[in-house]
Amino acid sequence: MFKFLAIVAIIPVLALANPTPFRTCPNGAATPTTFSVGDCTALPCTIVRGEPLSAAGLGITSPVSTSTVEAYIEVTLAGLDLEFPIPEDLKDACANGITSCPLVAGQSFDYHYLNDDMNLPLGGITVQIRVGLRDGATEIACIEFDGAIV
Template sequence: MFKFLLVAALVPAMTLAAVSFTACPNGAPTPASLTVNDCSGDVCTMTAGQAVNALATGIVSPIDSASATAHITVRLGGLDLGFVIPQELANACTVGIQGGCPLSAGTGFNYALFDDSLDVPARGVAVEIEVGLTGDGGVALGCLRFNAIIA
């Protein structure tokens, strides 16, 4: 099971490298940079059972929003593997957005993702991971996609 715990304060002070990412097709804002563990480049290799620390910085909210809901989608060969973020982790205002909500239109924010024990059924193959935030009225606050291999 893919279990993510979003904790802004727990992103470690280790040196993180930039990970290549693409915008989501919904036109949502993307961050200025993405770091995931010590990954760099086009494919991030993560180890099952190990912690995942990610930080997306410089996302600019397109709207004023009092809420932010996180979603994570994992795809294998374009097919959604069916991961649904647990309800208690979906509120990105309380867990993930540094400084919390409300968000102001045109103002940048950072989003941190911490998973203390990565567990994904698709191992040893390339997957696409999409992480997105939705605000008031269903407006996309931010979204990105990156490629990973879960070893």
């Protein structure tokens, strides 16, 4: 537990020091004011299979009030879904990553993602990665970026 708290305390500092470029999602969902993936400052970000990956989205404004927030990740290559499910223990964003739940419409919040072991099936490819938060069918936040999996 202490390890998680220490990492959560450090991630915002790293995120402000090393912002990662990102694209807005075509669905028009909210985006963070600052986003970071590890120490990536230029696309594509390098993602190493089997190593920890941290990301942070700071300053996201919720479009809805909700106490249920699901995190998701979609990985595509040339338009094909590579079936990368987010680990079950990280899906509940209120329990793992959001700094203040329940969310209130218009409220600003931060989201921190930490995966201790990026168990990715493929390497040596560059993919499009979409990371988002939703409440059922309602998109709360979403960003896209390119990642080189090594």
